[in-house]
Amino acid sequence: MGIVFSDLSVSADGFATGLHQSEESPFGDIDETWLHGWMFDDSGDNRAEVEAITASGATIMGRNMFGPVRGEWDREWRGWWGPNPPYHNPVFVLTRFPRAPIEMEGGTTFHFVTDGAGRALELARAAAGDRDVSVAGGPGTVNQFLTAGLLDELRLHVTPCVLGAGVRVFDGVPAQRLDRVSVRATPLVTHIVYRPRR
């Protein structure tokens, strides 16, 4: 069985997204390039970390990471990523509102899970087989998995900026020691991998 991992790009003050998400601003009222510019850098410095983000057999995400629609699914939103999303595997979206699966190009199918994070993980594990499961975000969802003890590995990509507001990694997560598995610095970002202790 694979592990359950999560990647979050965070500011030096720990924010992984801003406030006031909208269709035009998936990460809210921040300059998103501050957090994610390193992923689109041509140097190749961070290729291994970028590739690892989607190297899973199944993906879990919160509803806000899937889109800006709130409440009932009253419009035909199919994710932020166009017709061929970067996941290329089954994606389980946590929501309170049922919706039929959406099959996209390239192997991504969005499934909507209404009975909680634990159930989403069961489905994702079954879909992933021996491969890893990714909890893609947002930070609220990652914190939910951390709090429930369901995350094996958290890969923080710490960018040199202060955001001052938004949603933080670790918010609401119980006090605990972590194992720091690795640290790697490239010019644009500091990659730090933690594992919660069991």
Place this chain on the structure above:
Amino acid sequence: MGIVFSDLSVSADGFATGLHQSEESPFGDIDETWLHGWMFDDSGDNRAEVEAITASGATIMGRNMFGPVRGEWDREWRGWWGPNPPYHNPVFVLTRFPRAPIEMEGGTTFHFVTDGAGRALELARAAAGDRDVSVAGGPGTVNQFLTAGLLDELRLHVTPCVLGAGVRVFDGVPAQRLDRVSVRATPLVTHIVYRPRR
């Protein structure tokens, strides 16, 4: 003229001290060894960073870093550090309550500054001459200097733990990009040095 630097040991979620400081618990209701154990490690792995913390010609600190006394100086508190504090230079304590200087052993003299961070920095620079000035803490004081644009270098010592409550580095500091000067990982801690941009 030297630089103005600050060292803070922080948790993975950015807390540099806990809540509810008392005379028995200078860092409040946390296990202080989670944040500072690396400083007392015998391995020598972190010797350079430990020595750099006190390598200044003068020091500035907030009143709560100096002690648990609140309001008027109605008791003979002389700091947490015993008769020979580790600073060995003039220490300027920010407070609203005047008090005569206290000369300790080993070159440390505590001066009490009642007219603000800017004035404390003037006095510290004058005392330090060509040497650096350290803003020793706590995090509220460091954030005050960051917000005022008075800090040249912030050295974070990131420890693998989640604290979940306390006082955070960067709280209240305006959104901004930073320059990341260096990253060095040792088994117990990740040293990350930032410089605010001018």
